Amino acid sequence: xxxxxxxxxxxxxxxxxxxxxxxxxxxxxxxxxxxxxxxxxxxxxxxxxxxxxxxxxxxxxxxxxxxxxxxxxxxxxxxxxxxxxxxxxxxxxxxxxxxxxxxxxxxxxxxxxxxxxxxxxxxxxxxxxxxxxxxxxxxxxxxxxxxxxxxxxxxxxxxxxxxxxxxxxxxxxxxxxxxxxxxxxxxxxxxxxxxxxxxxxxxxxxxxxxxxxxxxxxxxxxxxx
Ligand code: DC
Numbered sequence: 001x002x003x004x005x006x007x008x009x010x011x012x013x014x015x016x017x018x019x020x021x022x023x024x025x026x027x028x029x030x031x032x033x034x035x036x037x038x039x040x041x042x043x044x045x046x047x048x049x050x051x052x053x054x055x056x057x058x059x060x061x062x063x064x065x066x067x068x069x070x071x072x073x074x075x076x077x078x079x080x081x082x083x084x085x086x087x088x089x090x091x092x093x094x095x096x097x098x099x100x101x102x103x104x105x106x107x108x109x110x111x112x113x114x115x116x117x118x119x120x121x122x123x124x125x126x127x128x129x130x131x132x133x134x135x136x137x138x139x140x141x142x143x144x145x146x147x148x149x150x151x152x153x154x155x156x157x158x159x160x161x162x163x164x165x166x167x168x169x170x171x172x173x174x175x176x177x178x179x180x181x182x183x184x185x186x187x188x189x190x191x192x193x194x195x196x197x198x199x200x201x202x203x204x205x206x207x208x209x210x211x212x213x214x215x216x217x218x219x220x221x222x223x224x225x
Pocket of ligand 1: 035036130131133
């Protein structure tokens with residue numbers, strides 16, 4: 001069967017990763033969470049106290065970063081490796097979430113991540129989720145889905161996710177972090193988050209995971225056949 005590239009973009013906590021993951025599993029495609037790559041770079045910068053406003057420092061730091069994904073059979077998804085260390089849990093913590101949008105505005109960081117993402121898509125048969133996948137990483141993707149959900153639904157979803165890692169989390173902090181990231185992600189100079197002209201909007205506020213997946217699979221079917 002013909003293999004295609006599927007770009008899934010949208011704001012934070014719209015459920016795009018859940019959809020992208022389910023889609024990849026169903027189709028036996030590779031799933032790539034591009035946000036995890038920006039999170040791992042952010043973690044490295046925080047640990048090494050890199051000043052990301054300083055281009056020379058950023059360029060030197062990027063040379064020391066290797067990013068890989070390692071399949072975790074228990075979870076049925078890949079974990080993020082930073083220089084061979086599994087950082088999957090740490091990159092989801094608030095400390096990284098607070099800084100990742102800022103780090104993602106840095107041109108050199110984006111070029112570094114995008115080059116690797118494009119390489120992953122060379123053989124097609126891939127579902128990648130992120131902010132600029134349909135616009136910058138794979139502008140020729142056969143299918144582009146732009147996922148949206150009502151703001152209160154997104155805050156609730158994010159809160160639930162973070163609560164599992166840290167039960168002392170406060171819902172107001174989660175809301176503020178989401179609003180801040182929405183703003184930075186959509187206002188940055190280099191490849192801001194925006195819906196590609198040829199993307200299909202999927203609002204999942206009132207959809208179950210199964211309903212959402214069914215809609216996406218229908219779109220895939222149309223593109224393949
Ligand atoms: O999908 P996520 O919330 O884990 O992404 C974390 C951050 O990474 C997000 O706030 C913006 C950035 N990001 C990006 O700039 N481009 C992407 N393709 C994916 C994520």
